[in-house]
């Protein structure tokens with residue numbers, strides 16, 4: 001899922017083969033973070049919202065809107081919260 005959506009071309013994501021991108025921040029230990037992009041509290045609802053529409057949170061965001069469905073956003077969020 002995360003592999004297919006090319007997140008790994010910009011992010012380092014532990015456990016995803018080939019996900020070693022450096023354009024965006026590392027997503028290691030994501031579940032231990034307090035904030036998402038420094039502005040949102042790190043909660044599942046906020047993360048899903050951010051993943052579906054990055055530019056609605058940070059207008060200068062270099063992370064593209066990848067037109068994720070609700071289900072994709074939920075699944076990706078669930079995976080990121082396994083990264084402690």
Ligand code: HEC
Pocket residue numbers: 002005006007008009010011023024025027035036037038051058060061062063064066076080
């Ligand atoms: C073209 C590069 C690119 C792609 C593709 C991309 N991102 Fe990002 N992502 C970024 C950048 C750059 C930021 C930092 C944005 C900021 O700080 O304003 C970011 C931020 C994030 C954050 C917040 C990180 C933090 O430290 O709070 C998460 C979570 C995230 N991305 C997940 C994903 C997921 C999941 C995908 C695939 C669906 C994805 N990204 C695809 C570039 C990308």
